[in-house]
Amino acid sequence: MMVVLLILSFIMFMIYNLVPSNRAYTDARTEVQSYKKGLTEEQRNQLFDELYLKYQRRYGTDTDNKIIRYLRWIGVYPLYDGSYNGLLQGNFGYSYEAKDEVVNVVVAPMKNTIFINIFATILALGISIPLGIICAVKKGSKLDQGVQIITIVGYSLPTFIFAILFIWIFCSILGWFPPSGMKTPGSNYTGMKYWLDRLYYIALPLITMTFCSLGGMTRYVRASMIEALSMDCIKTARAKGLREKVVIYSHAWRNALIPIVTLVVGWFLGIFSGSLIFEQMFALNGMGDLMIKSLRTADYDVVLLMQMFYVMMSLLSNLIIDIVYGLVDPRVRVNK
Amino acid sequence: MSEKKNNRTPFHPLNWLKRAFFGGSKEFADQMENRKKDDVNDVEEIVTPAKQAFRNFMEHKLAVAAMCVVIAMFLFVFIAPLFMTNYKDAYTEVTQKNVRPGLDMMSVPAELKNNVRMIDSYGSFSVGVNNDGKVFVWGDSVIGTTKIDVADIPEEVLNDKIAMVAAGIDHVVAISEAGKVYCWGNYKLGQYIKDPDAPRDNPNIAYMPDELLNGTIDVSQIKKLACGYQCSAILMQDGTLYLWGNKNTYANFNNFLSVSGLTDIGFTINYIVGLQEDAKSVYTGTRGLFGEARANLDQKAEKLSSFLGKRTIESFTVAGVNLCLQLSDGSICFVGDFRSNLVPAPVLPEDEYFVSIAAGTYHYTGLTNKGNVYSFGENTFNQSTAPKKANGASQVYSGAFQNYAVDDSGKLIAKWGLKGYLFGTDSYGADIFQRIANGGRMTMTIGAVAVIISSIIGIIIGCISGYFGGKVDMFLMRVTEIFAAIPFLPFALILSSLMSQMTLSENMRIFIIMVILGVLSWTGLARLVRGQVLVARENEYVLSAKAMGVSAARIAFKHILPNVISVILVTLTLDFATCMLTESSLSYLGFGVNYPRPTWGNMLEGANNSTVIKNYWWQWVFTSGFLAVTTICINIVGDTLRDVLDPKSNIDK
Numbered sequence: 004m005m006v007v008l009l010i011l012s013f014i015m016f017m018i019y020n021l022v023p024s025n026r027a028y029t030d031a032r033t034e035v036q037s038y039k040k041g042l043t044e045e046q047r048n049q050l051f052d053e054l055y056l057k058y059q060r061r062y063g064t065d066t067d068n069k070i071i072r073y074l075r076w077i078g079v080y081p082l083y084d085g086s087y088n089g090l091l092q093g094n095f096g097y098s099y100e101a102k103d104e105v106v107n108v109v110v111a112p113m114k115n116t117i118f119i120n121i122f123a124t125i126l127a128l129g130i131s132i133p134l135g136i137i138c139a140v141k142k143g144s145k146l147d148q149g150v151q152i153i154t155i156v157g158y159s160l161p162t163f164i165f166a167i168l169f170i171w172i173f174c175s176i177l178g179w180f181p182p183s184g185m186k187t188p189g190s191n192y193t194g195m196k197y198w199l200d201r202l203y204y205i206a207l208p209l210i211t212m213t214f215c216s217l218g219g220m221t222r223y224v225r226a227s228m229i230e231a232l233s234m235d236c237i238k239t240a241r242a243k244g245l246r247e248k249v250v251i252y253s254h255a256w257r258n259a260l261i262p263i264v265t266l267v268v269g270w271f272l273g274i275f276s277g278s279l280i281f282e283q284m285f286a287l288n289g290m291g292d293l294m295i296k297s298l299r300t301a302d303y304d305v306v307l308l309m310q311m312f313y314v315m316m317s318l319l320s321n322l323i324i325d326i327v328y329g330l331v332d333p334r335v336r337v338n339k
Numbered sequence: 340m341s342e343k344k345n346n347r348t349p350f351h352p353l354n355w356l357k358r359a360f361f362g363g364s365k366e367f368a369d370q371m372e373n374r375k376k377d378d379v380n381d382v383e384e385i386v387t388p389a390k391q392a393f394r395n396f397m398e399h400k401l402a403v404a405a406m407c408v409v410i411a412m413f414l415f416v417f418i419a420p421l422f423m424t425n426y427k428d429a430y431t432e433v434t435q436k437n438v439r440p441g442l443d444m445m446s447v448p449a450e451l452k453n454n455v456r457m458i459d460s461y462g463s464f465s466v467g468v469n470n471d472g473k474v475f476v477w478g479d480s481v482i483g484t485t486k487i488d489v490a491d492i493p494e495e496v497l498n499d500k501i502a503m504v505a506a507g508i509d510h511v512v513a514i515s516e517a518g519k520v521y522c523w524g525n526y527k528l529g530q531y532i533k534d535p536d537a538p539r540d541n542p543n544i545a546y547m548p549d550e551l552l553n554g555t556i557d558v559s560q561i562k563k564l565a566c567g568y569q570c571s572a573i574l575m576q577d578g579t580l581y582l583w584g585n586k587n588t589y590a591n592f593n594n595f596l597s598v599s600g601l602t603d604i605g606f607t608i609n610y611i612v613g614l615q616e617d618a619k620s621v622y623t624g625t626r627g628l629f630g631e632a633r634a635n636l637d638q639k640a641e642k643l644s645s646f647l648g649k650r651t652i653e654s655f656t657v658a659g660v661n662l663c664l665q666l667s668d669g670s671i672c673f674v675g676d677f678r679s680n681l682v683p684a685p686v687l688p689e690d691e692y693f694v695s696i697a698a699g700t701y702h703y704t705g706l707t708n709k710g711n712v713y714s715f716g717e718n719t720f721n722q723s724t725a726p727k728k729a730n731g732a733s734q735v736y737s738g739a740f741q742n743y744a745v746d747d748s749g750k751l752i753a754k755w756g757l758k759g760y761l762f763g764t765d766s767y768g769a770d771i772f773q774r775i776a777n778g779g780r781m782t783m784t785i786g787a788v789a790v791i792i793s794s795i796i797g798i799i800i801g802c803i804s805g806y807f808g809g810k811v812d813m814f815l816m817r818v819t820e821i822f823a824a825i826p827f828l829p830f831a832l833i834l835s836s837l838m839s840q841m842t843l844s845e846n847m848r849i850f851i852i853m854v855i856l857g858v859l860s861w862t863g864l865a866r867l868v869r870g871q872v873l874v875a876r877e878n879e880y881v882l883s884a885k886a887m888g889v890s891a892a893r894i895a896f897k898h899i900l901p902n903v904i905s906v907i908l909v910t911l912t913l914d915f916a917t918c919m920l921t922e923s924s925l926s927y928l929g930f931g932v933n934y935p936r937p938t939w940g941n942m943l944e945g946a947n948n949s950t951v952i953k954n955y956w957w958q959w960v961f962t963s964g965f966l967a968v969t970t971i972c973i974n975i976v977g978d979t980l981r982d983v984l985d986p987k988s989n990i991d992k
Contacts, residue, residue: 007821014821021837155978159971161920163927164963167946175953182949279828280924284947294829295928298836306833313826321824 011314016073019307027058060084096304100297105308109293116278116289119205123212128267131217135224139232140251150221157218162211166284169211180207183286208285212278223266224259231259260331268320268327392905395983402979405972412969416779423773425719429935432768433608434508434568434659434700434739438463439479440763440771440957445741445754448475455745460738461566461700462508464489470749472500474513479759482509482525484954489524496521502558506738507566507584512573514564518555520573522547528569528585545596547571547583565657567606574604582611594624605657607675608700612662618651619644621662621674629662629674636673636681636715643674658716659700665693671705682723684715697737699756704737712744712753720757729753763957766945771958775965778937782966785853785938786919792857793918794864794911798900801868806876806895812869823862828924831855835930849932852925856918864910871903905984912977916970923966939966 031054035047060082066072074080078089088094096105138147174182184204192200231237232255240250279291286292290309297305386394397403420426447458447467454469464478466489474497480490489511499515510524510531522531529544532552539546550556556573563574570584570592578600586592589611595604601622603614612629613622620643621629631640632647647666656663661675669692671684684705687693693705702716702723712729714722722740729735732744732752740757762771804815834855838848875881876899884894919939925931926940927947934941939962946952946959 007817007824010821011824018833018837021841155974156967156971159916159920159974160963160967161923161927161940161970163924163943163947164959164967167943167952167959167963170949171952171956174949182952279832280928283928294832298832298930301836301840310826310829310833313829314824317824317826321820 008314008318012077012311013073015307015310015314016076017069019303020069020072027055027062030058031055095308098297098302098305100300100302100305105305108305109290109308109312112289112293115287116282116291119208119212119287119289120278122205122209123216126209126213127216127220130213131220132224132263134217135221136228136251136256138221138225139228142229147225150225154218154221157215158222159218161280162215163280163284165215166211166281169207169214170284173207173210180204182207183284205287208281208287211285212281220266224263227259227262228255231255234258257331261328264327264331265324268324392980392983396979399979399983402975405975405979408968408972409976412779412965412972413783416776416783419776420773420780423776426770426773426777428777428937430719430767430769432700432764434462435760435764435768436766437483437955437958438760438764438768439481440760440961441479442759442761444478444739444757444759446477447743447751447754448477451475451751453748453750455734455736455743455749455751457503458736458738458743458745459504459506459566460741461506461568462739464506465738465741466504466506466511466513468501468504468513472502472516473497474501474504474511476511484950485509485525485527487525491523493521493523496523503561503564505564505566505571507571508568510566510569510571512564512566512571514556514558514561514573516558518558520551520556522571525569530569530571530584543586545583545586545592548581551581551583562602563604565605567611568608570606570611572604572606572611574601578602580604591624598622598624603654605655605662607657607662608659612655612657614652614655618653618667619647621652621655621664632664632672632674633677634670634672635683635686636677637683646672656696656698656703658698658703663696663698663703665696669693671696678717680717682715682718685713695735697735697742699737699741700739702737702740702742704735704742706732706735706744714742714755722756724755726753726755729755762961763955765942765958766951766955771942771961774937774942775939775962778939778942778962779965779969781849781932781936781938782919782922782940783969785849785856785922785932786915788853789856789860789918789922790911790915792854793859793861793914794907796858797861797864797910798868798907800861801865802872802895802900804865805869805872806891806899808873815865816869819862819865822859825859827859827921831859831921831925832928832930835925839930845933845936849936852922852931856921860914860918860921864907864914867906867910868903871906872899875899875902905980909977909981909984912973912980916973916977919966919970919973939963 031051034054035051038047038050071080074089075082076089078087078091078094081087093106097103098105098108101108134150138150141147170182173180181204187200187204232251234255236258237250237255240254241247245254278287278289279294281287282289282292283295294306294309297303297309444463444465447455450473451467451469454471456468456470456472458465458467460466460478464476464480467475467477469475474492476490476492481488487509489506489509496513496515499517499519499521501513501521502516504511504513507524507530510522510526512531513521515521524530526533529541529546532539532547535552551573556575560576561573562576563572565572565574567584568588570582570588572583572595573581575581580595580598580601582592582595582604584592589606589609591610595611595613598613600616601613602616602618605612610623610625610628615622623629630643632643633640634646650666650668650670653665653667655665658675661673661677664672664674666672671693678701682702684703687707691707691709691711694708696703696705698704699716699722702714702718704712704714704725706712710731710733712725712732712735714725716723718724720740722737722742725742725744729742729744729752731746733747734745736743736745737756742754742756743751744753746752760770760772762775765771765774800815800819804812804819835848835852838851843851872895876894881894881898884898889898922931922938923940923943926933926938927943929941929944932938932941934944942962943959943966946955951958
């Protein structure tokens with residue numbers, strides 16, 4: 004896994020190096036320009052060259068060797084003055100737009116994203132799992148057929164269409180929720196009122212997100228439950244005279260859990276990338292919004308860090324899936 | 340029972356099993372064939388798995404319907420654009436922004452049809468008055484986000500006898516036979532004064548003169564009533580000019596507030612134009628405008644003064660960006676800006692000349708002394724294709740993109756031009772229906788190419804990895820893992836954003852987007868194929884193939900691959916929908932295909948604010964509808980295919 008992470012970080016870094024941006028050059032430029040006008044053209048050029056070299060050495064771009072640059076970025080190859088300053092030393096880069104360390108820039112949106120996504124995930128799981136189970140148990144019934152149709156629509160449509168649709172229904176027609184934003188503009192609530200205001204603004208994105216993730220999840224739960232219900236052990240359990248509830252929730256559910264776990268864990272990540280669209284749509288100050296903003300303003304240090312964060316998340320979820328597998332299904336033991 | 344089961348297993352294993360057990364296959368095959376021929380009733384009919392799958396598929400009514408829809412969509416997006424010869428990606432039209440869907444722009448009300456006094460239009464609606472003095476409004480008459488409907492004609496106008504009307508972009512001016520001036524429609528930018536008591540202190544508005552607001556004017560003395568973009572003008576015979584409206588819409592508005600002695604006035608899109616008594620040039624109050632004339636739309640321009648010579652300008656007709664001048668010798672000429680590919684004015688015989696010319700936004704319609712009607716100028720909506728039956732008219736009216744020919748008795752004998760927009764227009768004024776057709780082609784092409792790329796990579800890697808196993812498998816699966824760990828949407832965003840930093844042509848960019856989509860989405864398929872191949876290669880027929888000395892590659896691709904084809908087919912279908920969605924999301928976020936080139940995703944980009952969502956529902960409903968129906972149907976087909984091709988889920992049913 005570490006190898007995968009390393010290779011990916013290398014690929015990412017190389018891709019970002021394709022961008023024709025030269026931080027040392029711009030920094031030296033601004034500094035030269037900030038000097039008073041007393042300098043002649045020659046002095047100016049000389050000063051610029053000096054500063055340029057200084058900044059290049061500081062940022063570790065004084066070599067054209069991409070590999071050395073990469074190693075410096077990671078923080079395992081010394082800079083010109085022999086010091087290390089890379090990811091491992093906690094230097095995550097510098098945001099031009101915010102004029103601040105990337106880490107500080109990312110914190111606030113990250114909080115928002117996590118805040119919303121936790122709600123959305125809990126809500127979606129809370130609805131889709133029982134719904135999937137009911138549909139599987141009552142397979143072929145009217146309810147099941149209805150849910151099947153709704154869910155196929157649900158997972159076939161791009162999320163932004165739902166967002167548009169929900170804004171239309173809830174904001175334009177019913178007027179229940181504000182269409183965008185995080186809090187009432189100009190307000191400065193504290194305590195309970197702050198949270199209520201926040202929930203009021205988050206309600207619509209939350210509903211939309213939950214709804215969007217219902218489709219695929221419900222179908223998946225239903226499919227794996229149906230498979231589990233057709234197992235021999237269920238017949239045995241029923242023949243034993245166990246109560247239907249016990250059969251479903253204890254015997255069948257346990258067996259259906261394995262594929263579901265895969266999805267649930269992978270799905271945390273899905274919500275991260277899905278929130279790109281939602282945050283854009285509802286003007287929420289989250290990770291996705293930050294990412295798009297940074298991309299638009301070519302603030303690539305931020306993007307690079309966020310990309311690494313996404314990669315980490317996905318690798319982490321792989322790991323968690325493996326571990327949870329073992330917990331859920333004792334037959335699976337990863338012992339390689 | 341066993342026979343039945345055999346039917347379901349794919350064809351090749353059957354064949355190989357037979358070979359494995361019975362040796363020579365030719366005789367056996369013949370034998371089977373003969374048996375089939377001899378007693379069909381005895382043994383169940385043997386059908387190929389493909390046939391069987393097809394039959395099963397046909398049993399699912401919903402899937403068949405979905406399949407039809409998908410095919411229809413394909414045909415629509417690939418064939419319909421061929422008929423839209425006038426379609427241009429970057430088409431914009433300022434007077435046709437946000438027009439509601441409908442085909443009623445030329446549907447003249449029945450009461451007006453046989454009794455026309457005059458018809459006028461400027462934007463998306465037309466206004467007409469009949470010989471009884473009754474006013475009618477048709478077309479898309481609801482003004483933008485204001486909810487003001489021009490078709491709500493005020494009570495006093497309906498009760499009065501109207502002599503003349505003129506339509507602006509969002510308001511109507513009518514003058515009654517008694518000389519009272521009525522206005523209705525949008526009033527917020529000074530088009531007219533709705534509340535006489537409201538303060539009139541906006542420096543950007545020229546307010547409607549008091550004598551028009553409270554008094555009356557002599558109708559017989561009115562030389563011209565004209566409306567432009569949020570402006571109106573009344574020119575009297577004695578040269579008095581009443582001009583009011585939004586000053587910001589015309590750069591030379593102020594010049595006209597002080598000018599006197601005009602003999603004609605009109606509004607182009609950007610300038611007010613007038614004609615002074617010397618009749619040697621077009622008066623705009625600004626130098627260098629409309630200074631070059633051309634004898635016809637397809638001829639070279641020369642200086643107006645030298646072109647005129649001794650002739651003078653009798654009158655002019657004003658279109659959007661150019662003017663048609665009627666000269667004192669009965670000929671016409673054109674001044675202003677001209678696009679290419681215009682329908683030129685006809686060369687008239689010696690004794691024929693234009694008696695009156697009407698103008699739309701980009702075209703003119705002329706009526707000659709012999710009653711012939713000719714249209715010339717831009718022909719995007721066939722507004723310059725005058726029908727034969729229009730000949731014999733005694734009056735022609737044009738406005739925006741429509742033409743009406745009326746005979747002596749006031750009967751409407753022909754109308755031609757733009758009927759309306761089936762799906763409305765977007766915020767640039769382009770027809771959404773045409774953009775949907777053209778955008779669909781782009782969306783589907785991107786989806787298809789991306790799927791082809793991803794499946795080629797996926798199949799090759801899956802097959803190799805599954806068949807060879809061991810170290811190769813190990814390595815390839817690590818590669819797959821790397822690709823699978825890349826979060827899809829953010830990464831695609833970054834790549835396309837990086838691409839926009841480079842100088843690439845739009846076609847190249849689109850191709851790279853396809854490649855990105857393809858390269859990032861093959862991992863699922865590769866794993867699936869690998870799993871299937873791992874199972875398939877343990878089968879006896881593979882063993883026998885090996886025993887017969889068939890090469891490894893041949894076994895992998897020729898013997899094993901056909902057995903996993905069903906899985907591939909299903910994944911392909913579902914992936915196609917996914918790729919379309921991803922492309923749409925990318926374009927929607929502004930990182931895919933860019934405006935003006937349409938795709939279903941970037942057409943929805945304009946709909947990401949609540950104003951558009953609320954007021955211009957047609958700008959997103961139709962596009963998302965098309966996208967939704969297509970992807971839903973593809974998914975239904977894919978799901979059904981899986982049910983049909985996968986024997987396991989068949990048993991489940």
